[in-house]
Amino acid sequence: MGNPKGLNKSNSQADIKSLNILHEGWVLKKKRKKMQGYAKRYLILTKEGILTYSISPDKPTRDSIEIPHASVISSQHHGTIHVDSGSSVFHLKMLNPQDFSAWRSQLKSFIPERSSGQARRIYVVTDDSTDLMSVDLNPLFTASDSMNRLVAEIKKQSALLARKRAEKGVTGEVLNMFSWKNEEAELNATLQTLIDSLAAEHANFQHVLESRVPRVFGGEGMMSSIKSRVQGDGRYAQSRHSISSFATNFEDDAIFYDADAADNTDIADEPETSSRDVSSAASDASASEEGDDDDSGDENATEKGVGNGKFRTRLPAKVSGDEVSLFSMLKKNVGKDLSTISFPVSFNCPLSLLQAAAEEYEYAPKLLERAGKTEDWIQRLCLVGAWAVSSYSSTKLRASRKPFNPLLGETFELYRNDGKLKFIAEKVVHQPPVVATYAEGNGWKAYGCNSVKNKFWGKSLELIPDGSLKVELADGDIFSFKKPSSFMRNLLAGNKYLEHVGELTVTNESTGARLAIDFKEGNMWGGSSSRNLVAGFVYNNKGEKVTEVKGRWSDNFAIQKDKENYQVLWEANEMPPNSQDHYGFTYFAMSLNEITKDMEPFLPCTDSRLRPDQRALEEGKVDEAEETKLAVEGAQRERRKKREAEGKVYKPLWFHKQNDDVEWQYGAPGGHEYFKKRAEVVDAGPKKAKDVWGDLPEIFTMQKS
Incomplete structure (x- = not known):
C-alpha cells in the first residue's frame, strides 16, 4: 500500500489536488522511531480513499495509504486515530475534538459495512466507542x-x-x-x-x-x-x-462483547471525552516543521508519564544475580514457615512487600471512583470486583522471585499529586509478617492488613492470603474481600509461572449482595491459553443469581448485559516490551522504587525506597546487596533483643488496634495520621522536613561487622 494510484514520495501535496481532495488539515503524527513523540504534519484524504501526509502543503508527500484496504482504529477519549496498511502505519493525534470528529467521520466512510456473510471478521473498538477496524480472519x-x-x-x-x-x-x-x-x-x-x-x-x-x-x-x-x-x-x-x-x-469463555456495541454507543459510565491529552500532545510536538520522521531519538530516554509525574520505563539494571533453585531451598526447610527463613538476595526482586501491596492499586482510582458515582448496585459491585481482579494483573510475568520482606517499622507511601491516590503501608508485626495498608481517592478509601501463609506441595508452592481488606465508598457502602490462593508452579522442572486459583468473594456489607468470582486452574492440554480465566456470578441479598461476569485476571474483566453482550469494565495496560528483562515489572511497578527529585526531600527515613540492599539489587550490585541485606537484618535482630531485654512492646508508627480487634486501623494512637503529618512536612519545606517528621527510627542502619 506504500504507492497507491501511482503516488510516490516525489509527489507534492499540490500534485494531489488533481485527485479530488475530500478532507485536509494539520494533525500531529507520531514519528517512526521510539521515544520521538509527535510532530505537526499536513494530512490529505482524497475521494478515492487515499490518505497522504507531508511536512507542509507545499512539501513532497512522505507516505500514503489506501483506506479501503487498511485497518483504522480511533479513540475519542485520547483524540487519536491509527491507520495501518500492513506496510505503513500512521499514528495520528488530532489538535482538537472537532478535528477528531471530522477526520473520523471521513475515514469511516471508506470502511466496508458488516454483512451477515462476514462470519469471520472482527471489528475492534476503543475504550469509548465502536469504531473503524475490520480484519478478515x-x-x-x-x-x-x-x-x-x-x-x-x-x-x-x-x-x-x-x-x-x-x-x-x-x-x-x-x-x-x-x-x-x-x-x-x-x-x-x-x-x-x-x-x-x-x-x-x-x-x-x-x-x-x-x-x-x-x-x-x-x-x-x-x-x-x-x-x-x-x-x-x-x-x-x-x-x-x-x-x-x-x-x-459459537461461544467461548474468552470472547467478550462491549455492551451496546451494535448501536455505536459509548460504554456506560465511561469518562466524558476530554481534549486534555490532545492539547498536551500539541505542546509536545516538534517545534521544527522540517524535522524528519526518521530522526534518531534519544536512546537513553527513560521517562514515561505516570499520574502527574514522569517516571522511568526501565530499571537501572536488568535482572541480576544467578537464579537459585527455590525447590532446593524448600527441600532443606520442609515444614518451616518460609517467612522465618533468610533467603539469598538472588531470590528477591527489587521491591518490598509494602510496594507489592501498592501495586494492587494501579487501577483503583478509575474503577473505585466510578463505583462511587454509579447508583446501580450491580454495576457498583462489579466495578469493585473489577478492581479486585485487576490487583492480580501485575503478577502475570512473575515467576520465582519474591519481594523483600520489610523490616519492622518499614513504610511505603504512594502519593499522586492529582489527589486521585494516596497510599501508605507499614510492617506492623514481624512474626508472622503483617502489613497494614490504607489508601484513599476521590469518593473512596480502602484499608486492611495482609499476611501470607504457605504450603509446599512438591512441584508447587501455595501462598495462602490471611488478612482483611475493605473498600468504603463516600455514601457509606462497605465492601469486604476474601481472596484466593496463589501457586508458584513448576518448581521442580519446566517453565515457572504464577497462578491464582480459588474463589474471590466481594461482599457488600451494607446490603448482603455479593460477587463470587472463580479463578480457574489451567489444564494440561490447554497450556498457557487455558490459564488466568475468571468467571462468576452476582448474587442479590436473597442469594439469587442476577448476572454473570468473566474475563482473565491478567487482561480484562467484563459484566454480562444481555444474552450476547458483555460490557468490559477493566482492561490491563500493555506490558513494557522489556518487562522480562526487568523482573516482569509493569510500568507502574518500575516507578515504585524510584526516588524523583520532587519527593526526595520529604520521604521519611523508614520508606522502602531508602532501603540500601534493595537499592543495590535494583542497580545490579548483587554482592553488595547480599552483604548489605545481612547487615540490615542483623541490626534488626539486635534492636529486637534490646527491646525484649528492656521489656518494651513495639508500637507501629501509623496504625493501631482498638481493644482486641483483629483489624489494624489507620492512624496512630492520639490521632496522628500519616498524610496529615506529610502535609505538615511539605508545608515546612525541604530544610525542615526531617525535624517535622520527628524522631523516626533509623531502621536501615547496618550492623557493624
Missing part, C-alpha cells in the same frame, strides 16, 4: 482449524497408548515382550509425527496471524498481546482494544 481460522484437528488426533493417540499399556499391565516399566515393544514403538512414532506436524502448523498459524492482524499499537508489544488472546480452539479472545462484534454463533 478466515485464513487465521483455517490455520487454527488444522492445529485443532492435530491436537485432537494427538489426544486420541495418547489415550490409545494409555489404554494399550493398561491392557498389557504396563504401569511404569515396559514389559520385555517383542510384540508389545513393536506396537508401542509404532504408537510413539505416530505421536511424534503428529507433534512434528503440529509444530509446522503452529509456524503457519503464527505467520498468518502476523500478516492478517494489524500491528496498530507499536510492533511486538501489540502483536504479542494479540497472540496471547488467540485461544487453542481457534477463537479470537478479547483484545486490549475490545473486540466489539463477532458475527459467529
Whole structure:
C-alpha cells in the first residue's frame, strides 16, 4: 500500500489536488522511531480513499495509504486515530475534538459495512466507542482449524497408548515382550509425527496471524498481546482494544462483547471525552516543521508519564544475580514457615512487600471512583470486583522471585499529586509478617492488613492470603474481600509461572449482595491459553443469581448485559516490551522504587525506597546487596533483643488496634495520621522536613561487622 494510484514520495501535496481532495488539515503524527513523540504534519484524504501526509502543503508527500484496504482504529477519549496498511502505519493525534470528529467521520466512510456473510471478521473498538477496524480472519481460522484437528488426533493417540499399556499391565516399566515393544514403538512414532506436524502448523498459524492482524499499537508489544488472546480452539479472545462484534454463533469463555456495541454507543459510565491529552500532545510536538520522521531519538530516554509525574520505563539494571533453585531451598526447610527463613538476595526482586501491596492499586482510582458515582448496585459491585481482579494483573510475568520482606517499622507511601491516590503501608508485626495498608481517592478509601501463609506441595508452592481488606465508598457502602490462593508452579522442572486459583468473594456489607468470582486452574492440554480465566456470578441479598461476569485476571474483566453482550469494565495496560528483562515489572511497578527529585526531600527515613540492599539489587550490585541485606537484618535482630531485654512492646508508627480487634486501623494512637503529618512536612519545606517528621527510627542502619 506504500504507492497507491501511482503516488510516490516525489509527489507534492499540490500534485494531489488533481485527485479530488475530500478532507485536509494539520494533525500531529507520531514519528517512526521510539521515544520521538509527535510532530505537526499536513494530512490529505482524497475521494478515492487515499490518505497522504507531508511536512507542509507545499512539501513532497512522505507516505500514503489506501483506506479501503487498511485497518483504522480511533479513540475519542485520547483524540487519536491509527491507520495501518500492513506496510505503513500512521499514528495520528488530532489538535482538537472537532478535528477528531471530522477526520473520523471521513475515514469511516471508506470502511466496508458488516454483512451477515462476514462470519469471520472482527471489528475492534476503543475504550469509548465502536469504531473503524475490520480484519478478515478466515485464513487465521483455517490455520487454527488444522492445529485443532492435530491436537485432537494427538489426544486420541495418547489415550490409545494409555489404554494399550493398561491392557498389557504396563504401569511404569515396559514389559520385555517383542510384540508389545513393536506396537508401542509404532504408537510413539505416530505421536511424534503428529507433534512434528503440529509444530509446522503452529509456524503457519503464527505467520498468518502476523500478516492478517494489524500491528496498530507499536510492533511486538501489540502483536504479542494479540497472540496471547488467540485461544487453542481457534477463537479470537478479547483484545486490549475490545473486540466489539463477532458475527459467529459459537461461544467461548474468552470472547467478550462491549455492551451496546451494535448501536455505536459509548460504554456506560465511561469518562466524558476530554481534549486534555490532545492539547498536551500539541505542546509536545516538534517545534521544527522540517524535522524528519526518521530522526534518531534519544536512546537513553527513560521517562514515561505516570499520574502527574514522569517516571522511568526501565530499571537501572536488568535482572541480576544467578537464579537459585527455590525447590532446593524448600527441600532443606520442609515444614518451616518460609517467612522465618533468610533467603539469598538472588531470590528477591527489587521491591518490598509494602510496594507489592501498592501495586494492587494501579487501577483503583478509575474503577473505585466510578463505583462511587454509579447508583446501580450491580454495576457498583462489579466495578469493585473489577478492581479486585485487576490487583492480580501485575503478577502475570512473575515467576520465582519474591519481594523483600520489610523490616519492622518499614513504610511505603504512594502519593499522586492529582489527589486521585494516596497510599501508605507499614510492617506492623514481624512474626508472622503483617502489613497494614490504607489508601484513599476521590469518593473512596480502602484499608486492611495482609499476611501470607504457605504450603509446599512438591512441584508447587501455595501462598495462602490471611488478612482483611475493605473498600468504603463516600455514601457509606462497605465492601469486604476474601481472596484466593496463589501457586508458584513448576518448581521442580519446566517453565515457572504464577497462578491464582480459588474463589474471590466481594461482599457488600451494607446490603448482603455479593460477587463470587472463580479463578480457574489451567489444564494440561490447554497450556498457557487455558490459564488466568475468571468467571462468576452476582448474587442479590436473597442469594439469587442476577448476572454473570468473566474475563482473565491478567487482561480484562467484563459484566454480562444481555444474552450476547458483555460490557468490559477493566482492561490491563500493555506490558513494557522489556518487562522480562526487568523482573516482569509493569510500568507502574518500575516507578515504585524510584526516588524523583520532587519527593526526595520529604520521604521519611523508614520508606522502602531508602532501603540500601534493595537499592543495590535494583542497580545490579548483587554482592553488595547480599552483604548489605545481612547487615540490615542483623541490626534488626539486635534492636529486637534490646527491646525484649528492656521489656518494651513495639508500637507501629501509623496504625493501631482498638481493644482486641483483629483489624489494624489507620492512624496512630492520639490521632496522628500519616498524610496529615506529610502535609505538615511539605508545608515546612525541604530544610525542615526531617525535624517535622520527628524522631523516626533509623531502621536501615547496618550492623557493624
